[in-house]
Amino acid sequence: MNTLGLRLFTRLARGLLGLVLLGNVAAAPVLQLVSTEYPPYCGSELPEQGVFTALTRAAFKAAGFETRVVFRPWARVLAEARAGQHDAVLAVWYQAEREQYMVYSDPLWVNRIGFYARAGETHPVHQLSALKGLRIGIVRGYANPLEFEAADLGGEAAVDDLTNLRKLQAGRLDLVLIEQALAAHLLKTQLREAAGQLVWLEPALASPPLYVTLTRGKPQYRKHLAAFNRGLAEIRRNGEYARIVQRLLGPLAAP
Structure with missing residues (x-):
């Protein structure tokens, strides 16, 4: 076998070996x-x-x-x-x-579930009994935290969280019960004009x-x-x- 033939044979052998090795490596499930x-x-x-x-x-x-x-x-x-x-x-x-x-x-x-309010307004969310009489937005069909239900605060049900944030911005609600990161996402993507007007209130009601x-x-x-x-x-x-x-x-x- 001449030099050129030997080189071709070597390359072919290496290629076949590589295929065999690849075939033996199991794909991740x-x-x-x-x-x-x-x-x-x-x-x-x-x-x-x-x-x-x-x-x-x-x-x-x-x-x-x-x-x-x-x-x-x-x-x-x-x-x-x-x-x-x-x-x-x-x-x-x-x-x-x-x-x-x-x-x-x-x-x-x-998750951190709690309340959003209009900027500049303070509410004692650490004492749920003090929230009686406030207009609190909830979402129809959601399972609210047990603490909220036990406080018997009622709530005004809307079809979704975005609707509640819009109502809060417009002054038609005093508080919105919502998951913190979800609210931040909605304010960043679908309600940008209200991003500086609505704020999260600490502490969270439930985690x-x-x-x-x-x-x-x-x-x-x-x-x-x-x-x-x-x-x-x-x-x-x-x-x-x-x-x-x-x-x-x-x-x-x-x-």
Whole structure:
């Protein structure tokens, strides 16, 4: 074999060896996740599909899994989770009855539910009994914090949070009960003219954790749960969690 032939043979052998090695490398398993539109946490049109989605992807990736996320209305999310159609559900509050078909991860995020008011107005939100008689905006169909319901403050129900913020801006409400980051997102994207007029009042009324849930209908749900919790601990430890939050939410601190 001449020199040219030897070179060609060597290149061919190396190429074949590379193909064999690539074939032996197993692709990372892909999990299908489902969520509803819940900005700024989850959303099909949000950067990186929202901060909660980005954190979930990072945690699973740290544990060796790739992910694909689909978005559905919330009622359909729960129905498909019961049927075992997805590996996991994103951004779920704890309810005991859901444990029949889901298992909860370690908490990934903490919501802050409380009150928005017009700038310059003060209300003693730390003492709910003092809020009686105020016009408080709530959303029809939402499960409000137990503390709010126990205080028997009533509330004026609207179709969504954006409507309540508009009514607050117009002086038709005194307070709006809302999730803090959701309100900030709406003021940044859909109600920019009111961004300096409406403010969050400390302290938060309730701080319910948000979870990823693994669906019991999938045979390996326990393995996936352990992997997710392991990956979540890793991205908290190595700083990736905080970097994702800063990148997507800016001044809102990571919980």
